[in-house]
Amino acid sequence: MAIKITDECINCGACEPECPNNAIYEGGVEWAMADGTTVKGAFSLMDGTSVDAGQRIAPIAADTYYITANKCTECQGFHEEPQCASVCPVDCCVHDDQYNETVEELLAKKDLLHA
Numbered sequence: 001m002a003i004k005i006t007d008e009c010i011n012c013g014a015c016e017p018e019c020p021n022n023a024i025y026e027g028g029v030e031w032a033m034a035d036g037t038t039v040k041g042a043f044s045l046m047d048g049t050s051v052d053a054g055q056r057i058a059p060i061a062a063d064t065y066y067i068t069a070n071k072c073t074e075c076q077g078f079h080e081e082p083q084c085a086s087v088c089p090v091d092c093c094v095h096d097d098q099y100n101e102t103v104e105e106l107l108a109k110k111d112l113l114h115a
C-alpha cells in the first residue's frame with residue numbers, strides 16, 4: 001500500500017527530502033519517474049499508461065505536497081517505517097487504500113526504481 005498526503009498538509013516541506021524514491025513533490029510541480037531513480041526509457045505506470053522516464057507528468061495536487069504512488073514503496077528496502085509519516089508534524093501522510101501492495105511487491109518496486 002502506498003502512502004498519500006491528505007489536504008491537511010501545511011506545506012512545511014519536511015517530508016520531501018526524506019523520501020528515498022523522490023516520490024514526494026510540492027503542489028503544482030510536475031513529477032517524473034527518473035527523478036531520484038535509475039529508471040530510463042519507456043516505463044509502464046501503475047495505471048497502465050506508458051511514459052518516458054524523463055517525461056514530466058501533471059501534478060496530482062496543486063495546493064499541497066503530494067506523493068506519486070508509482071514511486072512510493074512505503075520505504076521498504078530503505079527504512080523500518082514510512083519516513084514521510086515519521087517527520088510530518090500534522091500526521092497527514094496516511095495509507096492510500098487505492099493501492100494494496102504486499103511487502104514483496106513493494107520490494108520489487110524498489111528494485112525497479114533503483115536497478
Ligand code: SF4
Nearest residue numbers: 019072074075082084
Ligand atoms: S512512504 Fe517512503 S517511499 Fe513512500 S512517499 Fe513516504 S518517504 Fe517516500
Ligand code: SF4
Nearest residue numbers: 009010012013015088
Ligand atoms: S511533512 Fe506533512 S505537512 Fe509537511 S509538507 Fe509533508 S505532508 Fe505536508
